[in-house]
Amino acid sequence: MEISQYRKIFRDIVRGYSEVEVNQKHFYVKHLTSMDQVDIDDVESDYLNKALARGIRKQEEILPELYEDKTWTKQEEAQISKLEDFLESLTENKKQLVLKSAIDRQNKSIDETREKIAELKQKRSNAMGANAEDYASKRSNDHYIIKSFFKDPDLKEPLFPNEEAFDELFMDEVMAFINVYNETFRSFEEIIIQTMILQDFYYIYFPFSDDTVGFFGNPVCHLTYNQLKLIVYTKIFKNIFEQNTNIPASIKKDPKALLDYGNISDEAKSKMKKQLDESKDGSTLFGATDEDYEYAGLENPNDKVGVSLTKAAEKKGGSLNMQDLMELSGYGKK
Secondary structure, rough: OOOOHHHHHHHHHHHHHEEEEOOOOEEEEEEEEEHHHHHHHHHHHHHHHHHHHHOOOOOHHHHHHHHHHHHOHHHHHHHHHEEEEHHHHHHHHHHHOHHHHHHHHHHHHHHHHHHHHHHHHHHHHHHHHHHHHHHHHHHHHHHHHHHHHHHHOOOOEEEOOOOHHHHHHHHHHHHHHHHHHHHHHHHOOOHHHHHHHHOOHHHHHHOOOHHHHHHOOOOOOOOOOOHHHHHHHHHHHHHHHHHHOOOOOOOOOOOOHHHHHHHHHHHHHHHHHHHHHHHOOOOOOOOOOOHHHHHHHOOHHHHHHHHHHHHHHHHOOOOOOOOHHHHHHOOOOO
């Protein structure tokens, strides 16, 4: 993503809306707030009651039938809970790791576990078919998307002021608005906001993140979710940079790696340094790579050997013979 796109994302987050085009017409999409979420919950509850009144059953009523015909089993249901507990333990244990290679392996296990959970939930959803909860969730989501469109940038004039205006839309028109909405808000996924915060142009805003009202001109309870994410992650990254002086340059713009780096406990770092100090020759640590030493903010003892060899070579006129190398290694004449 180009820097100009990150600047646009920042602008839209600050404004609290995005300008979009649907069927060659320009509209304005309001960003979601916590107050809006309450309205969505109310609408979802209404749709749930409507679904139940129409005879659409809840998930808990359908599950026993799935167990009986074995399209979904109790063992698979229990497996979801086990995997979710395992995922929580993987995430917590990662805080005790220091080596980047070990953290990378842990992240791979976390991603694989999440995929397994998602696959099982999708299988359950497919087996369950139509149910009241899914119906209510989809209808309330579509309802909110349509209600997010405005004719003006001040967000005073809704494009669809009432339920009747929405109901008059053809399905292809509804889908056009929904697709534009979804495409627009892919730009505000957490990973993209995190990456935007780490761009050079944004660093000047770091010192002001503690003053939310001064930053946005609104109290916290009136901020959009995107604005809240911006403030929260700005504070997190600001704290990581302030608390760590040896952050590898290779991860300073990588939000996932930087968050992992910031989550390493002081206890784990101290333990690693102690093991390094107590190692027999001070040259190895759990088979750590150069990248691992850099990531942990430690000097690689093998680098010291390289420096010593260079200095010794300089003293010898630029090169070392076998006898010189043996003496440096402790195997020469006493």
